[in-house]
Amino acid sequence: MGASAGIGGLIIGIAMLVVFTMAISAFDAQVATGLDAIESASVPDPSFTIDDVNLEQHVIHEVSINATNRGTGYVDGILRANVGSDECGGFSANFSTTGGEIDVGNVVITNHGFCPDSSTPTWTILDTSLNVQTPTTVANFSAPVFRQYIYANITNQGEDLLKTDEVWVFYDGEEPETLTGSQDSVRSEIAGFGTNWYSGQTLQLFWDDESSSNTEYERLAFTAGPTTLVRSTS
Amino acid sequence: MADGGVSTYIMLITALLVSSSVSAVLIQEWSSTSRIIQQQQRGLQLTEELGIDFAGDPMNVNIDRSGTEHEITFYVLNTGEHPMDQTKFQVLVDGLAIPNTAVSISFVGTPTPTEWNPNVLIEVAVTNTSFNSYTDNTDISVFVTATSEVVSGVSSSASFNQEVRLNG
Numbered sequence: 001m002g003a004s005a006g007i008g009g010l011i012i013g014i015a016m017l018v019v020f021t022m023a024i025s026a027f028d029a030q031v032a033t034g035l036d037a038i039e040s041a042s043v044p045d046p047s048f049t050i051d052d053v054n055l056e057q058h059v060i061h062e063v064s065i066n067a068t069n070r071g072t073g074y075v076d077g078i079l080r081a082n083v084g085s086d087e088c089g090g091f092s093a094n095f096s097t098t099g100g101e102i103d104v105g106n107v108v109i110t111n112h113g114f115c116p117d118s119s120t121p122t123w124t125i126l127d128t129s130l131n132v133q134t135p136t137t138v139a140n141f142s143a144p145v146f147r148q149y150i151y152a153n154i155t156n157q158g159e160d161l162l163k164t165d166e167v168w169v170f171y172d173g174e175e176p177e178t179l180t181g182s183q184d185s186v187r188s189e190i191a192g193f194g195t196n197w198y199s200g201q202t203l204q205l206f207w208d209d210e211s212s213s214n215t216e217y218e219r220l221a222f223t224a225g226p227t228t229l230v231r232s233t234s
Numbered sequence: 235m236a237d238g239g240v241s242t243y244i245m246l247i248t249a250l251l252v253s254s255s256v257s258a259v260l261i262q263e264w265s266s267t268s269r270i271i272q273q274q275q276r277g278l279q280l281t282e283e284l285g286i287d288f289a290g291d292p293m294n295v296n297i298d299r300s301g302t303e304h305e306i307t308f309y310v311l312n313t314g315e316h317p318m319d320q321t322k323f324q325v326l327v328d329g330l331a332i333p334n335t336a337v338s339i340s341f342v343g344t345p346t347p348t349e350w351n352p353n354v355l356i357e358v359a360v361t362n363t364s365f366n367s368y369t370d371n372t373d374i375s376v377f378v379t380a381t382s383e384v385v386s387g388v389s390s391s392a393s394f395n396q397e398v399r400l401n402g
Contacts, residue, residue: 007246011253018261026268030275166353168311173294173401176309176342176355221291225313225353230291 046224047158051202053220054151055233056114060091060121061147061208063107070101071139077128079107079141081121088121089113102139118146148215150207150233154222155200162197162224164190170221179222184208277388284382284392285314289355295376295398297368304365306400309342310378311355314392320350322381325360328374332360350380372400 060081074097081088091113096103115121120143125133156162164179180195188206197203209215221230289311298305306327312318320339325332341347342355350356358378368374379393 008249011250015253015257018257022261022264022268026264026271029268029272168289168309168355170290170294170309173291174296174307176290176357178343181344219291219294221294223287223289223311225311226285226287228287228289228292230293 044158044160046160046162046227047156048162048222048224048227048229049155049157050220050222050229050231051153051155052151053231053233055217056089056149056151057216058115058118058146059112059149060088060109060115060144061112061149062145063093063109063141065095065102065104065107065139065141067104069140069142070104071135071137072100073136074100074102074125074133074139075127077133078126078130080124080126081113081115081144082124083115083117083119083121086116087113088115091115091121100136107141112149114149115146120144148207148209150205150209150217150220152205152207152220152231153202154205155202156197157200159199161199164195164197164203166224167197168223170223171215171217172219173221179203179205182207273388276386277390280316280382280385280388281390281392283315284318284390285312286318286378286380286392287311287313287394288376288378288396288398292396292398294401295374297365297370297400297402299366299402301361303336303361303363304368305359305361306365306368306374307357307359308376308398309355309357310380310394312350312352314382315352316385317352317383318350318380318392319383320356320380323358324379325358326375326377327360327362327365329377330362330364332362336361368400370400370402373397374400 063079076096077094079093079095081091090111091109092111093107093109095107123141125135125139127133165181167179168176169179169182170176180190182205183190184206188204190203190205217233219230219232221228287310289309296307298307323334323337323339325337338359338361340357340359341350342357347354375395375397377393377395379391381391382389
């Protein structure tokens with residue numbers, strides 16, 4: 001009897017151990033799944049602001065002079081542009097000379113400005129003291145290349161790092177492209193940097209819109225994850 | 235006494251056999267129940283980790299009126315953590331279910347993606363004769379639902395509803 005009671009006790013003990021193990025494993029699995037769910041739910045949505053968006057049309061993107069129109073009797077100086085009384089938004093470019101002739105391919109724009117339309121502006125050639133030059137033979141600059149430039153500042157207001165190649169830009173709701181892909185590869189502030197957009201960081205954006213249509217966009221939209229912000233251009 | 239000892243042993247062995255088989259059944263049922271619960275929880279967790287959202291300017295949704303059936307184009311971003319199946323996609327415009335044959339989906343980006351992974355944008359173009367009555371600045375309701383790829387043997391869906399304004 002004593003042996004059978006012992007065996008009975010052993011069986012009950014083992015059965016309790018099995019039940020306890022099953023209960024613990026089920027509890028562990030539920031806790032792990034619950035924690036995963038909480039972790040995934042706690043990731044905040046991206047939060048950012050569009051501080052401003054400025055669009056400028058008829059920006060003088062490039063100025064050149066060909067070899068037959070270099071003029072004579074010039075010194076190194078500054079090129080200005082105007083259409084009527086409009087001074088093309090303060091356009092200014094520096095040029096150098098060799099033997100009194102303006103150098104081809106060495107007109108460096110220091111302020112791209114913007115003209116009222118795409119007609120060829122009147123060029124004013126100044127010396128470095130801003131006096132109008134009096135050449136022997138007058139130089140003629142070629143018609144400039146006009147483009148549309150867009151400037152914007154956006155700030156990451158959230159606590160998480162965002163990736164600029166995961167932020168989408170829309171122009172009047174169309175032509176989406178990533179923020180990284182949209183930027184001018186030379187002159188944008190973020191060109192050449194990584195794709196990290198840190199919390200609190202303001203990105204100074206610059207678009208050189210090469211579109212021949214020169215569409216004057218009215219609204220720019222930025223989408224990062226479920227967050228979309230839209231701002232009218234000014 | 236000897237008879238009593240034998241019968242006690244017979245009862246003990248019978249009890250052992252019965253309890254073993256009951257335990258085996260119990261363990262099997264418990265495992266099965268546990269597996270089902272885990273699968274359901276995985277499904278719930280997957281649902282939490284899926285997301286699609288309207289992307290772009292809701293006030294500037296293009297409508298193309300060049301065809302016999304006017305075409306509305308909008309963009310959808312995978313905002314979840316898992317790939318979605320762009321072939322299992324349903325669009326409702328103002329409550330009208332658009333047949334799959336009238337829904338055209340293309341990936342956006344350079345290089346062009348081939349899978350609808352997280353953060354991948356798709357362009358959705360839908361056509362229907364009912365769109366022919368829409369004028370510019372008409373506000374419409376767009377509902378989209380999509381199914382995920384199978385993740386750990388489980389698949390779930392995500393959806394969004396967005397009021398947008400048409401602008402041809």
